[in-house]
Amino acid sequence: MDRLTFLGTGDSMGVPRVYCDCEVCTEARTGGLNRRTRSSVLLECGGGQMIIDCGPTWGSQMERMRMRDLDHLLITHAHYDHIGGLPEYADLCRWRRKKGHVYAPAEVLQSLHGFFPWLENQLVYQEVDDGFSFGEWRIFPWRVCHGRNGFSYAYHFSKPGYQWVYCPDSIRLSPEEKRPLENLQLLILGTNFYKEEADPDTRSVYDIVEALQLVEEMNPERVFFTHLSHGIDLNESERYELPERCKLAHEGLRLVLC
Numbered sequence: 001m002d003r004l005t006f007l008g009t010g011d012s013m014g015v016p017r018v019y020c021d022c023e024v025c026t027e028a029r030t031g032g033l034n035r036r037t038r039s040s041v042l043l044e045c046g047g048g049q050m051i052i053d054c055g056p057t058w059g060s061q062m063e064r065m066r067m068r069d070l071d072h073l074l075i076t077h078a079h080y081d082h083i084g085g086l087p088e089y090a091d092l093c094r095w096r097r098k099k100g101h102v103y104a105p106a107e108v109l110q111s112l113h114g115f116f117p118w119l120e121n122q123l124v125y126q127e128v129d130d131g132f133s134f135g136e137w138r139i140f141p142w143r144v145c146h147g148r149n150g151f152s153y154a155y156h157f158s159k160p161g162y163q164w165v166y167c168p169d170s171i172r173l174s175p176e177e178k179r180p181l182e183n184l185q186l187l188i189l190g191t192n193f194y195k196e197e198a199d200p201d202t203r204s205v206y207d208i209v210e211a212l213q214l215v216e217e218m219n220p221e222r223v224f225f226t227h228l229s230h231g232i233d234l235n236e237s238e239r240y241e242l243p244e245r246c247k248l249a250h251e252g253l254r255l256v257l258c
Contacts, residue, residue, distance in 0.1 A: 002044065043134070045137060104111060104117045141154070169190050192228070
């Protein structure tokens with residue numbers, strides 16, 4: 001049985017914010033439902049275990065899952081909240097006397113080499129621009145608009161009878177960028193706020209209002225919103241009036257992929 005577990009569902013800063021005393025951050029400090037580490041998921045299938053993204057809270061996510069080893073990492077883009085845990089992962093590989101496998105498109109791997117050139121003593125970088133297989137899944141990356149922050153990659157996973165997409169950092173997708181979102185059984189999409197009021201030119205991730213428009217257009221069977229800021233309160237999820245197929249992800253949530 002293939003499973004997907006949300007290890008982290010927070011935005012780039014996580015929740016709580018150190019400086020913030022809002023209701024969401026205050027509740028998160030008690031270890032409540034709103035406590036969120038950087039966005040990441042764990043795929044478990046016939047190919048083994050693979051984590052998507054490795055942010056600075058990767059170690060605590062591994063501890064929470066009681067995982068002591070990992071062979072495969074898939075990276076969406078080279079921003080700190082998605083790669084800040086790579087030195088810690090490389091240290092795991094060093095102590096385990098093995099090479100870890102890190103998969104990403106070539107331009108992402110080039111950035112990783114520039115940021116962390118020493119990690120290649122412990123990590124094997126594998127380009128996946130043309131797609132690759134993991135277990136029964138065929139996985140393809142495609143470049144998506146990340147607004148003010150440039151670009152990210154999303155990943156399309158498929159096997160007979162099931163297709164799903166992981167897209168944590170995107171906004172204003174073009175028609176071409178939307179095409180892999182057709183005919184999905186599951187979409188995991190990043191949404192920082194319910195309705196973000198910031199200048200559009202400064203933004204980099206969908207808000208929920210915009211995401212619901214995308215969902216209506218692309219019509220996936222199930223949707224989970226992740227990459228949630230302290231502007232989202234999981235204890236008051238009914239206030240967002242989400243359609244039945246759309247849910248707010250929380251850390252530890254496990255889905256069966258079938």
